[in-house]
Amino acid sequence: MTKYLLRRLLATIPVVVVTSIILFVVMRVLPGDPIIMIAGEAQSDISPDLLERLRQENDLDKPIYVQYVTWARKILSGDLGRSIRSRQPVINVLVPRLLPTIQIGLMAWLTALIIAIPVGVMSATSPNSWKDWLGTVGALVGAAMPYFLLGGVLIYVVALRLRWLPASGYVSPLVDPLQSLKVSLMPAVTLGLGLAAVTTRQARSGLVEVLQQPYVTTARAKGLRERRVILGHAFKNGMLPVVTILGIQLGNLLGGAVITETIFAVPGTGRLLVEAIFSRDYAIVQAVVLLISFAVVFANLAVDLVYGYLDPRIRLS
Amino acid sequence: MLTRRQFLGHVLGIGGALAGTSLLAACGQPAAAPPTAPPAKPTAAPAAPAAKPTEAPKPAAAPPTQAAPAAAKPGGTLVVGFSIDPQSMDPAESGEPQARMVRGSIHEALIDVDEQGKPIPWLADSWEQTDPTTYVFRLRQGIKFHDGTTLDAEAVKLNIERMANPDLKNIWRSEIAQLDKVEVVDSSTVRVKAKAAFVAFIIPFYDMNGMARSPAAMQKWGTDYGIHPVGTGPFKFIEYTKDNQTILERNPDYWVKDKPNLERIVFRPIPASGTRLTELRSGGIHIAEDMPFQDLERLKGASDVVVSEKTGFRVDWLFFNTQAGPGSNKQFRQAWGWLMDRDVIQSVVYKNTGSPAWDLLLPGSPYHDPNYKPTSRNLDKAKDLLAASGVKLPAEFTVYVHQDPVRQQVAQILQANGAEVGVGFNITVEDSSAWFARHENTTDFTMGLTWWGYRPDPDQYLGVNLVTKGSWNLPKYSNPEMDRLLDAQRVEGDQASRRKLMRQIAELTTEDSPLIPFHYGSNIKGLSPKVQGFVHRPDGLIRFLDVRLG
Numbered sequence: 001m002t003k004y005l006l007r008r009l010l011a012t013i014p015v016v017v018v019t020s021i022i023l024f025v026v027m028r029v030l031p032g033d034p035i036i037m038i039a040g041e042a043q044s045d046i047s048p049d050l051l052e053r054l055r056q057e058n059d060l061d062k063p064i065y066v067q068y069v070t071w072a073r074k075i076l077s078g079d080l081g082r083s084i085r086s087r088q089p090v091i092n093v094l095v096p097r098l099l100p101t102i103q104i105g106l107m108a109w110l111t112a113l114i115i116a117i118p119v120g121v122m123s124a125t126s127p128n129s130w131k132d133w134l135g136t137v138g139a140l141v142g143a144a145m146p147y148f149l150l151g152g153v154l155i156y157v158v159a160l161r162l163r164w165l166p167a168s169g170y171v172s173p174l175v176d177p178l179q180s181l182k183v184s185l186m187p188a189v190t191l192g193l194g195l196a197a198v199t200t201r202q203a204r205s206g207l208v209e210v211l212q213q214p215y216v217t218t219a220r221a222k223g224l225r226e227r228r229v230i231l232g233h234a235f236k237n238g239m240l241p242v243v244t245i246l247g248i249q250l251g252n253l254l255g256g257a258v259i260t261e262t263i264f265a266v267p268g269t270g271r272l273l274v275e276a277i278f279s280r281d282y283a284i285v286q287a288v289v290l291l292i293s294f295a296v297v298f299a300n301l302a303v304d305l306v307y308g309y310l311d312p313r314i315r316l317s
Numbered sequence: 318m319l320t321r322r323q324f325l326g327h328v329l330g331i332g333g334a335l336a337g338t339s340l341l342a343a344c345g346q347p348a349a350a351p352p353t354a355p356p357a358k359p360t361a362a363p364a365a366p367a368a369k370p371t372e373a374p375k376p377a378a379a380p381p382t383q384a385a386p387a388a389a390k391p392g393g394t395l396v397v398g399f400s401i402d403p404q405s406m407d408p409a410e411s412g413e414p415q416a417r418m419v420r421g422s423i424h425e426a427l428i429d430v431d432e433q434g435k436p437i438p439w440l441a442d443s444w445e446q447t448d449p450t451t452y453v454f455r456l457r458q459g460i461k462f463h464d465g466t467t468l469d470a471e472a473v474k475l476n477i478e479r480m481a482n483p484d485l486k487n488i489w490r491s492e493i494a495q496l497d498k499v500e501v502v503d504s505s506t507v508r509v510k511a512k513a514a515f516v517a518f519i520i521p522f523y524d525m526n527g528m529a530r531s532p533a534a535m536q537k538w539g540t541d542y543g544i545h546p547v548g549t550g551p552f553k554f555i556e557y558t559k560d561n562q563t564i565l566e567r568n569p570d571y572w573v574k575d576k577p578n579l580e581r582i583v584f585r586p587i588p589a590s591g592t593r594l595t596e597l598r599s600g601g602i603h604i605a606e607d608m609p610f611q612d613l614e615r616l617k618g619a620s621d622v623v624v625s626e627k628t629g630f631r632v633d634w635l636f637f638n639t640q641a642g643p644g645s646n647k648q649f650r651q652a653w654g655w656l657m658d659r660d661v662i663q664s665v666v667y668k669n670t671g672s673p674a675w676d677l678l679l680p681g682s683p684y685h686d687p688n689y690k691p692t693s694r695n696l697d698k699a700k701d702l703l704a705a706s707g708v709k710l711p712a713e714f715t716v717y718v719h720q721d722p723v724r725q726q727v728a729q730i731l732q733a734n735g736a737e738v739g740v741g742f743n744i745t746v747e748d749s750s751a752w753f754a755r756h757e758n759t760t761d762f763t764m765g766l767t768w769w770g771y772r773p774d775p776d777q778y779l780g781v782n783l784v785t786k787g788s789w790n791l792p793k794y795s796n797p798e799m800d801r802l803l804d805a806q807r808v809e810g811d812q813a814s815r816r817k818l819m820r821q822i823a824e825l826t827t828e829d830s831p832l833i834p835f836h837y838g839s840n841i842k843g844l845s846p847k848v849q850g851f852v853h854r855p856d857g858l859i860r861f862l863d864v865r866l867g
Binding site: 030034085086087097156262271279 | 486748
């Protein structure tokens with residue numbers, strides 16, 4: 001097990017390295033450059049010397065592979081560099097943005113589980129009934145609904161018509177837990193419903209498949225109550241695909257955060273990333289994407305570990 | 318309760334609003350009204366309008382659009398919804414109006430300007446011009462920075478010299494290119510010298526270039542001054558969390574008695590215009606900037622929002638690459654003046670806000686002539702010019718536009734106009750970074766769309782846009798006669814004669830058509846009916862000194 005973990009951890013290194021190289025190249029191939037963005041329309045108001053100095057300070061005057069090696073060396077020594085635009089250390093910019101994204105992401109995950117598991121079980125246990133049909137249609141709508149539309153409708157109905165929740169912003173749970181919950185609820189539900197839809201489908205099909213297995217028939221034949229058959233015997237087994245999907249969806253969740261954080265004006269990592277891309281703030285983009293790739297790799301690792309627990313037949317070696 | 322029809326109306330409303338704005342906004346760029354663009358160099362500056370600061374400023378009259386004002390309470394927290402984060406509160410940094418509004422509440426400038434663009438006293442309570450290139454400013458006595466240090470002539474000199482120092486970043490430097498030197502006469506008198514006579518020389522000191530930052534704070538924070546600003550203004554800086562909020566608090570020692578009214582101002586960046594509007598209507602914010610055009614009509618009857626529109630905010634134009642391709646041909650450029658359908662752009666894209674434009678001089682400027690309309694839509698004329706131009710038709714090229722729905726729509730209308738006479742172009746959307754790089758640094762384009770925001774003196778945009786090597790001369794246009802006219806208006810002290818020169822500049826712009834203005838944009842804000850004392854200035858920047866909450 002330890003060996004397996006170690007091997008998996010080592011395997012994350014090439015993934016992260018390749019991701020960072022691709023990103024490095026893509027960002028620099030894009031037209032535009034961060035120094036021009038700093039100067040904006042006023043390039044000629046800024047002396048060429050100053051522009052050149054800014055370029056040098058950020059290593060932008062060097063060939064791309066030199067830039068990469070310099071950057072990688074700094075990363076290995078724990079230095080994420082400085083934002084090209086604001087001159088602040090990237091770590092200082094990035095750290096305050098993590099909490100909102102993590103908080104809303106976890107709440108979205110929870111929303112998805114709370115909805116998907118009961119609905120999935122309900123659909124699977126009475127296939128082709130009106131309940132199943134309702135679950136299927138609900139999942140279809142949820143999966144097809146873009147974040148910006150769902151978010152907009154929620155804002156309109158919940159914040160403007162009903163006045164139940166604030167429309168946007170963010171409050172840290174360390175400052176005011178109740179207000180934090182209130183203001184994060186809509187973005188979490190927006191993100192979570194899409195995830196719930198996909199998860200419901202997986203829960204349903206996973207469970208339907210398991211319910212056709214001989215051991216379930218045996219359990220029923222022994223005279224176990226249906227409730228016991230489903231929750232005690234079939235459930236854990238049928239949830240394997242759900243675990244996979246929740247792990248894989250972490251990437252989507254972070255991608256969705258880009259949109260929900262913009263709609264709901266949440267100062268999270270997604271919005272930071274978008275703005276950094278538009279201003280070509282390479283240092284920030286690289287740090288955020290590095291973080292995301294680590295998160296996705298670790299989520300997949302976690303999924304595999306949970307697999308082993310749910311199904312001891314799966315050997316982690 | 319909503320009736321079904323109302324409900325459908327609302328749903329369609331949000332659907333439209335969201336499809337149009339939120340998605341684009343969600344892609345990271347502020348959507349809707351006055352959009353990205355060259356983060357225009359419109360204005361900023363501090364406090365109240367024409368009130369003379371020596372007397373306690375009179376409360377400004379409530380704009381006529383506002384609901385019947387209840388008696389305003391002193392104090393209270395005003396929340397303002399911005400489309401983007403202010404980023405830095407250092408006046409030398411970026412030009413976005415959001416940042417300038419925050420800076421202008423913390424800092425104050427030597428002078429201010431009235432609606433006609435005429436300078437009026439502010440931190441300097443008087444000044445005189447001792448010779449054609451020398452101005453002597455006398456500072457108001459006893460004004461202190463928020464850190465307790467005194468505003469004196471040394472501080473003013475240091476501030477102006479910093480703005481003029483080419484080794485330090487100041488995106489407003491070209492406006493004080495004529496500055497020669499600053500001298501301290503005594504502790505409250507500063508002498509400012511220009512390199513050459515220029516009638517609008519002191520105007521830039523009403524804005525970022527004339528703002529007083531505490532020398533002690535600049536020394537202490539260095540390049541981090543932008544997030545630790547210390548000025549003399551009505552509000553003190555308290556807190557800044559990027560992309561979340563900026564908080565200012567009343568300066569209890571402010572030099573104008575009993576001002577400001579508000580206890581606090583919170584600035585919140587809310588990038589999606591639909592969300593900003595909902596926050597305004599549900600009471601989460603009191604002022605929303607950049608209202609989406611498509612919502613304006615619907616909001617006119619609403620009781621929970623007051624829509625305020627101010628003309629003379631910006632001018633939008635079509636420009637050509639005059640150095641290469643079809644745009645290097647004068648008749649080809651002139652044809653567009655007769656080809657473009659300004660009325661359709663005005664009604665379809667701008668929803669009848671603002672007005673059609675024919676020259677760069679903004680409405681509200683004493684030099685603007687509303688009767689100057691040298692062209693009108695005339696396809697025959699356009700065809701004749703195109704035939705005379707010798708440009709082979711059908712001409713095919715690509716027009717690159719910002720990721721901004723408003724300019725994309727304008728491009729589509731121009732595309733349809735061009736197609737009528739065999740000038741076809743494709744539209745490619747680029748983000749700001751790529752757009753800037755292409756149009757500022759290369760000639761790899763044929764036509765483009767851009768704009769410039771309000772400045773009190775026309776030289777502040779004519780010079781930048783039309784003079785050879787001007788900093789926003791995207792057409793790469795050069796005509797010695799234009800350069801001569803621009804030089805001439807700079808030294809012409811008589812307003813009537815200067816107006817004649819401005820007219821000649823407008824006519825030469827039409828004749829050469831390096832750029833063709835088509836629309837004067839308005840600044841549009843949404844206000845809660847509680848907001849009082851708000852004066853909508855053509856620069857679109859709110860001065861919070863007189864604002865109150867009812």
